[in-house]
Amino acid sequence: MASSPDPSRSSHYVTDAYYADLVVDFTDWQADDRLITEAATREACRAFLEHEARLLDTHRFEDWLRQFTGECLYWVPATPRGGDPRREVAVCLDDRRRLEDRVYRLRTGAAWSQLPASRTARLVSNVEPFATATDDILMVRSNFTLHEFRAGESQLLAGWCAHRLRRTASGFEILVKQVNLLNCDQNLRNPSIII
Amino acid sequence: MARGTGLTNAPGVWDWDALVQDDRVHRLLYTDPAIFDAEMSSVFGGTWTYVAHESQIPSNNDFITTRLGLRPIIVLRDRDGVTRALFNRCTHRGATVCRQAQGSARVFQCAYHGWTFFNTGELSGVPWPDGYATDLKDEQYNLAQVPRLETYRGFIFATLNAGAVPLTEHLGPMTEIIDQWLDRHPGGRVKLCEANRLKYKGNWKLAYDNAADGYHVKFSHRSLLEMENRLKEGDEKGMSFYKDAPDEAPMYVQYLGNGNHFKDKRPNVEDRPGALWDIEGAHPGMEHFESSIRQRLGDRAEIALDLAASEPVNINIFPNLLILGNHIQVLQPQAVDETDSTWYGTAVIDEEDTLEGAVEEVNTLRMRTMESFPNFGEVDDATNFEEIQRGLAAEEDPWVYMHRGLGIPGRVKTDDRGLITAPATDEVFMRETYRYYKELMADPPTLEIRRAP
Ligand code: FES
Ligand SMILES: [Fe+2]
Numbered sequence: 001m002a003s004s005p006d007p008s009r010s011s012h013y014v015t016d017a018y019y020a021d022l023v024v025d026f027t028d029w030q031a032d033d034r035l036i037t038e039a040a041t042r043e044a045c046r047a048f049l050e051h052e053a054r055l056l057d058t059h060r061f062e063d064w065l066r067q068f069t070g071e072c073l074y075w076v077p078a079t080p081r082g083g084d085p086r087r088e089v090a091v092c093l094d095d096r097r098r099l100e101d102r103v104y105r106l107r108t109g110a111a112w113s114q115l116p117a118s119r120t121a122r123l124v125s126n127v128e129p130f131a132t133a134t135d136d137i138l139m140v141r142s143n144f145t146l147h148e149f150r151a152g153e154s155q156l157l158a159g160w161c162a163h164r165l166r167r168t169a170s171g172f173e174i175l176v177k178q179v180n181l182l183n184c185d186q187n188l189r190n191p192s193i194i195i
Numbered sequence: 196m197a198r199g200t201g202l203t204n205a206p207g208v209w210d211w212d213a214l215v216q217d218d219r220v221h222r223l224l225y226t227d228p229a230i231f232d233a234e235m236s237s238v239f240g241g242t243w244t245y246v247a248h249e250s251q252i253p254s255n256n257d258f259i260t261t262r263l264g265l266r267p268i269i270v271l272r273d274r275d276g277v278t279r280a281l282f283n284r285c286t287h288r289g290a291t292v293c294r295q296a297q298g299s300a301r302v303f304q305c306a307y308h309g310w311t312f313f314n315t316g317e318l319s320g321v322p323w324p325d326g327y328a329t330d331l332k333d334e335q336y337n338l339a340q341v342p343r344l345e346t347y348r349g350f351i352f353a354t355l356n357a358g359a360v361p362l363t364e365h366l367g368p369m370t371e372i373i374d375q376w377l378d379r380h381p382g383g384r385v386k387l388c389e390a391n392r393l394k395y396k397g398n399w400k401l402a403y404d405n406a407a408d409g410y411h412v413k414f415s416h417r418s419l420l421e422m423e424n425r426l427k428e429g430d431e432k433g434m435s436f437y438k439d440a441p442d443e444a445p446m447y448v449q450y451l452g453n454g455n456h457f458k459d460k461r462p463n464v465e466d467r468p469g470a471l472w473d474i475e476g477a478h479p480g481m482e483h484f485e486s487s488i489r490q491r492l493g494d495r496a497e498i499a500l501d502l503a504a505s506e507p508v509n510i511n512i513f514p515n516l517l518i519l520g521n522h523i524q525v526l527q528p529q530a531v532d533e534t535d536s537t538w539y540g541t542a543v544i545d546e547e548d549t550l551e552g553a554v555e556e557v558n559t560l561r562m563r564t565m566e567s568f569p570n571f572g573e574v575d576d577a578t579n580f581e582e583i584q585r586g587l588a589a590e591e592d593p594w595v596y597m598h599r600g601l602g603i604p605g606r607v608k609t610d611d612r613g614l615i616t617a618p619a620t621d622e623v624f625m626r627e628t629y630r631y632y633k634e635l636m637a638d639p640p641t642l643e644i645r646r647a648p
Contacts, residue, residue: 005482009426014480015487019559073479078389086559088389089540089566095479101422105571110417113574151581185296187394187535190581192574 006070007096013071014095019086022073026082026162026178029130029139036129036138045140046127048172049163053122053144056194061103064194069166073176074099076195079185082178091184091191102194113192118150120193126160136167137175148193155189158182211637215629218598222587225398225595230636231531237639238514238632239264240341240355242453243365245516245525246270246280248539249349250386251297256314259297262527263341263353269293270351273314274301280341280353281316282644292338303338315648316340334646342645348377349384350516355642368614369455372510376518379506381549385541387523388562391569393536395577397584399514399528402536403628405576406511406519407448407458409619410599412437415579419572423476431474436463442618446507449624450615454513454631456624461507469497471504478563484556491553499553502543503560505568513628521565532584536577540565597625 005012036042055064068074076091077083085093094102105111126143139162146157164176179195181188209230214221223230238244240263247270251259258271260283267283269292283291285305292303292312302319304311309322316338324331341353345362347370352362363370377383395402405411412434413420420434436444445462464470475481484503489496505520517524527535540562545554587595600606600621607617617623 010482011477011479012483015483016556016559018480078391083389085562086555087542087562089391089562090389091391092570093479093563093566097426097477098479101425101477101571104425105418105422108418108421110421111575112415112418113578185392187392187537189394189396190574190577191393191570192578 007072008070008100009097011095011097014073016086019084022075022176023082023084025132025139025164025176029132029162030128030141031130034130034132036131041129041138042127044171045129045138045165046124048165049124049127049140049142049161052174053124057120057122059117061106061194065099065103068096068099068174068177070096072096072099072174074102074179074194075176076179076181077184080180082180091181091188092179106192106194111192113190114150116151118148118193120149121147124161132164138165138167138172139163140165146195150190157195159184209636211633215633217626218601219594219596220629222590222593222595225400225584226531226587228531231398231528233636233639235264235528236355236642237635239528240266240353240642241635241640242356242513243345243352243354243359243362244514245350245512246341246344246353247351248387248523249278249346249351250384252278254299256299256301257297258293258300258314260291260293260295263355264528267291268341268353269303270353271314275315277315278344278346278351279314279316280344280351281312281314282339282341284339285310286318286336286338287321312338313648316646317648337646337648339644339646342643348373350512355644356640357643358640365453366455366512367453368451368612369457369510369512372451372457372508373518376506376508376510380502380543381545381547381554384544385521386544388540388542390540391538391566391573393538393569393573393577394529394533395536395580396533397577397580398531399526399534401580401583402517402526402534402576403511403514404597404625405580406517407456407509407624408622409437409441409446409448409458410622411576411579413441415576416572418575419568422571426477435474436460441620444619446619447616448619448621449617450627452613452631454628456509456511456628458509458511458619458624459507460509460619464507467497468501470501471506472497472500475504475564476567478560478567480560480563484560488553488556491556492551495551499550499557500560502550503557503564505564511624513631520568521561522568534580536573538565538569538573597622597629601626 074094078091106114123145124142128141130139143160148155159181162178165172252272255272255276258269260269269281269283272278283293285292287310290305290307292305302311311319313319318336343354446460449457488499510518515526521541523539525537542558543554600617600623607623609615
């Protein structure tokens, strides 16, 4: 079998089957009987998400990208239940290449919506890991508030995230990060930060 | 006893010839709350104003809630299939009677005291009617509704101006441009889907001024232009044709009357199947779905791929409808310095299966191509709009200039139909739009509502 193409340069993995799995994986996954109560896993997930929040708050976007798998997704739905991205636009739906585009743009020195850059502080809490049908893959729900200060004004974003994580030798890597803004279906002011 | 309707605007208190000049307009147009209030009747509702797309209310009893200027309205297809725009304002004491964004309903019951209205606007009943000495069948208790609602190929427009010419006459040559945009799709139709919804703290006209502006692209969108071409050898993707000498490019801007304008970038692109797809920027699933569509359609694949790619036009219908690429962008003023700009996505409908089963894949790609500009382009424009609003706080320096191209012989051409054409960086479309705006504001139209179902 030929080696798979570099997802940073071409997008072959975002297929119909990929979308279909995405919709299934992100529907009705928060079942109480799948909740992981074991303290070590819960603590590891909490630490992972706090680290991720710090990378974004300190604008370490390249390090943040390294938290993701090669074939990854960053998804901010525009509807409260996420819907099917094959039939609706999202606030953001970035595969690996577009996520790198996003970071590249922020680094051009000409992304006026982030000049000056937003200062952000994220509070991540209510971290709950859930088991999936696959041993080394977890789904993690967390709530967040994100205070953003930019150009003399503050705004508050709030909501919850669903991270689809794969265990690695040293911790976790992100397969999919879904950000569910409480006001995802409302008009957003300057949604140019990575949430 | 005749009671006044209170619907006629007070005569203008502004000197419009001073505020709107040939080459510039005054900052008050963007900053004065009183001018904003006057616009909400003289412009929004005073002229034909876009309110909804037919695909949002496909069946009888379907509705959406929106606004006409600041007036809350329910645009619906009533029980008999008639399209109406009811004021979402209970005739009892004023509460909204419908609080959902969309849905299906035969009646609307006010949540405050329970007055109930048919979706024709007619009052169907009130709790304990014996308590009223007046005849509740009197028309004055029916919901108010917009007296004139007309549709052009799926786009529903409303006006409260009883004297307005019919919609197609008002749109005039714009209809041909809308036709061209729709007719590239199978069946000549599209369906609205979810939206990228943005808000900026700035006047609504800043976005309308921008709609056909080919001058800002290289600067305001520099980060996007660099991003789109970062993986390429030469510059060729997306809006690259703005980069060097946009005035010399074959693209152009055109003014078509009544505040409507058109920026046509299609002449920059080769006229062949696949040319649009070839300049489309990278997006999720691009390579996979392209090869899948090519396998399915063979040498007809380019037609399908071009439908996933963005159409390089800006079709701007004053005051609030901007059809661009594959988006239907709608401006909703919130206040003199706050505007919602909603970028509805559109999906291809292929009832005749002209795409031989590829329509789902085309739409999947199309969702991703449409997410690009709001994410990586519009946020920078919106920031510039906000910074204009800040800049215009400087009272002693009131002028906003729009004289690019003015007075250069041979640059701006008017044809025998009166269409005005200029290079894509010209601001003639703004000058002409403000001429129309001035007419509306200086001589406010008489507005009317209707209560008969
Ligand atoms: S305000 Fe609607 S019933 Fe009273
Ligand atoms: Fe722009």
